[in-house]
Amino acid sequence: MNRKLSTTNDDPSKKDQSTVHFFIDTIEVERLSALAFFEAGEDAFDGKRFFWQNREKNFTLVGLGHAYTIESNEDESRYETVEQQWKALIAVSNYKDYPQQPILFGSYTFDPKKAVSNEWSHFSHAYFALATHQLVIRNEKMYVNSHIVSREAITVEDIKRCNAERDELLHKAQVRGSKSYAKLHVTSMMEPYKEEYLQSITQVTDKIKEGVAEKVVIARSLALEFSAEVTASNVLAQVYAEQPESYLFALEKEQNLFFGASPERLVLVKDNKAYSSCIAGSIKRGATKEMDDQLGQSLLNDAKNLQEHQYVVEMISQSFKENCINYTVPTAPQLLRIRDIQHLYTPVEGDLNEGATILQMVANLHPTPALGGSPRGKAMDMIRDYEPMNRGLYAGPIGWMNAEGDGEFAVAIRSALLQQKKAFLYAGGGIVADSEAMSEYDETLVKFRPMLRALGGQLNDD
Template sequence: MTIPLTSSLVAQTVAIDDPRQLLPFADQTSPLLWVRKGHGLVGLGEALRLEFSGPDRFASAAAAWREVCASADVTDEVRRPGTGLVAFGTFAFDDESSATSVLIVPRTIIGRYADASFITRVRLSGDIDDIEPQSTGYGPEYRIQLVPGEQSRDGYVSAAEQAITRIQAGELSKVVLARDLTGHLPAEADRRRVLHDLALGYPDCWTYAVDGFIGSSPETLVRVDRGAVSARVLAGTISRGLDADADRDQALALATSRKDQDEHRFAVRSVLSALREHSPELRSGEAPFTLKLPNLWHLATDIEGRLSDGSSSLDLMDGLHPTAAVAGTPTRDAVALIRELEPFDRGRYAGPVGWVDASGDGEWAVALRCAQIAPDGDITAYAGCGIVADSDPTSELLETKMKFRPIVEAFA
């Protein structure tokens, strides 16, 4: 479903002096943010909101966005990905989810990159009002405790045991199972505090906020930049060591783990399969590398290529989502088992989150290390693990605890 335009959009981008920081410009209660290492985009207000649902949500979003951009009047003095007309987006994981998938065009966007800073103002034709951005200090501190939600710890172990039995019986090769934590945010709480802690603690991740959905993801689903396409696949995880020697041992254990290598191989294969029809000559490493984050190690593979068919980043998501890294293998069987074993709707967890511009360029992450904040302040956070034939249910439960750490500590 889309909300129709009654008039076209007018967007103007001009260069500005370096604003130094983006987050202080964000709205306290409804931030729009996409940032890594201090660079990215922050949005204010809503010039346009497009909503989608169901199995056609990606194709519908791509078609609607092309229609919006075709009728827009855009003046862009900076001319780089992320300038001109831009929409922030977040999409539901499951075709059957009750969660709405959205594209939001802000009224004002401030962008900051290593080589350029800019401001984009967007309005409906005939409208003269602008939102002038202001950098403001953060509101009072607060601490929120997150507790088990619909899936208890014991329930998660039981679900993992059932999944392993089904995998060993040959029904599928891998499934990713998640559990949830819940809490409540006071109405006056400045949500930028959580985002600040995530961005500061995990600078190599994409810290994002779209429509109450916030988090910090290390996994790039897809990036399109002037015809170049890239992705970073993460699957396989182990905790960091307590000292330098133990940390090296942990990284080596992950790199030589058959279970984690198998899990990673499924994920890489699914991304290569989805992208190959759009980019016949893809490049990826022969073996995954170990990616170090503040709280854990991941197995990672970077994939790169050039688009041969002019697809936008939104077009590519239709084939990419869900990858084996967040669903399993085969995809259809894994999603069916997720619906059976998880006692909740994932909402936007493990779906795409990011932005797209009028040329189709964009950056989209897999929505991990995340939480949805409802309008009434209710918080639901999610974390999951890949289950394969030789997984240990208790170890998988402990892995979810590691993956919850960024969002739990940001609220605490």
């Protein structure tokens, strides 16, 4: 079960080489709640857990503990760093002997060139982990993988301790089940940089009228404070109940939890096929079906939103043209409806070129015009100049990949950062030549709703 790997230290200034041993064990389980498994690791693995569930709800991933981590604060090479280190680790594994592969989960910050602000200081620009204990629920099958990665030889005693730890976690999850949580109590809500945000809309609009860019996405934050410290398990349970139709994700780093319910796939790779989603242009849901249909139809006919959407379609189509043998794109968008909001949506799919990988696709696609703007370089420069905050992991790629190179990344929107008794929510909108500051402000309020409701807060019009 142990194989050897010669690998370099993460720090390029240190040239010493060492041996890595990789142990894998897999068992199939039944009747196990993903939330209960996440909660079971609250004491032993607090600050080292993650959760993922895809939009279709046929794939769930829970990670407890860190068998191996990959972090990078590089700029252009952060995607390559993660890919190289993961491939090097997988090269010494005997994963093909087991029914479930090891999975690497993590995220990238939106923009490594933006100075780090206080709430994001604990996160690297690339942060990925292979869990010590990994639960995978795929369709009707459930597996728990246990992993040990060590520079020392892995002993029989090491394996016994790991398996005993796994069995204890399973016992907790199966016997205790998932807890019930009361709604959270928000004691204060603040809009940091509200005036600076409104001013930035005017500044960016003026620049767009001058021809500097076609579209720029400007975001802002909403800060909450709670009556008591909030646990990651509580938050995840609330989001799980409130937003079942979205990608659900949660990533712990020490006392920080980044979590969300995103409607937007960045890229899915499966059996050398790639799939992406063009999502841009949004409007609220209606109180009745008739009102909902009217709002949806108005979105389908709205010139500003259609223009924003087309920027995304063109950019993602170009990426697929560069990375795929062939690809297909529908001629017109459709509506994607989730609980609080409806979007213009166009799916794209294609057959990957030989040698193309999921992280190459992620690097190529991020940020799409839906989260950055168009053209990309000019829009990013303007975001750095005018956006009055650091997005951190908000709007960055978050997701997973397995040993074979399959995986999926979502765009980390409809998200928030929890820090014990505080939370920071994030939302943005696309600015074009005829954008108006208050209209863009109102659009962010709609986008705050999913996370705000899950955290027990509400807006004045709720």
